[in-house]
Amino acid sequence: MGDRPQNQSADQPCTPGEGAPGAPSTPSQSGAGERAPHEVIAALEAEAADLKDRLLRAHAEVENIRKRAEREREDTAKYAITRLAREIVNVGDNFQRAIDAVPPGAADQDSALKSFLEGVTMT
Numbered sequence: 001m002g003d004r005p006q007n008q009s010a011d012q013p014c015t016p017g018e019g020a021p022g023a024p025s026t027p028s029q030s031g032a033g034e035r036a037p038h039e040v041i042a043a044l045e046a047e048a049a050d051l052k053d054r055l056l057r058a059h060a061e062v063e064n065i066r067k068r069a070e071r072e073r074e075d076t077a078k079y080a081i082t083r084l085a086r087e088i089v090n091v092g093d094n095f096q097r098a099i100d101a102v103p104p105g106a107a108d109q110d111s112a113l114k115s116f117l118e119g120v121t122m123t
Helices: 037-101 111-122
Strands: none
Touching: 037 111
8 A cells, every 4th residue: 555545445546647656647747748849839830820721711611602692692683583574475475365366356246355355455
């Protein structure tokens, strides 16, 4: 029980930092984890450059998405008007075909057909 704390029994293993007297308590104190200051600075500068690059790329990606969404919104508005115009022309063509389908003089003989023809003509 000589190198264990008094409150620890002999069957419990030592935890890191509790070993023989004079043993280092952490790996950084042993010299294995220490690096020269210029190495630490170089590593931190490389990490900062990497993070800056990632930030700039993320910012560019967000800007590209914004521009793409704006372009798609403009295209949707432009082509929606085109589609509406095409549908209106189709309706107008159908009305004209309905008017052309009425034989000449038939509207004068039938009052219901005459009312229908006037309604279609006004539309």
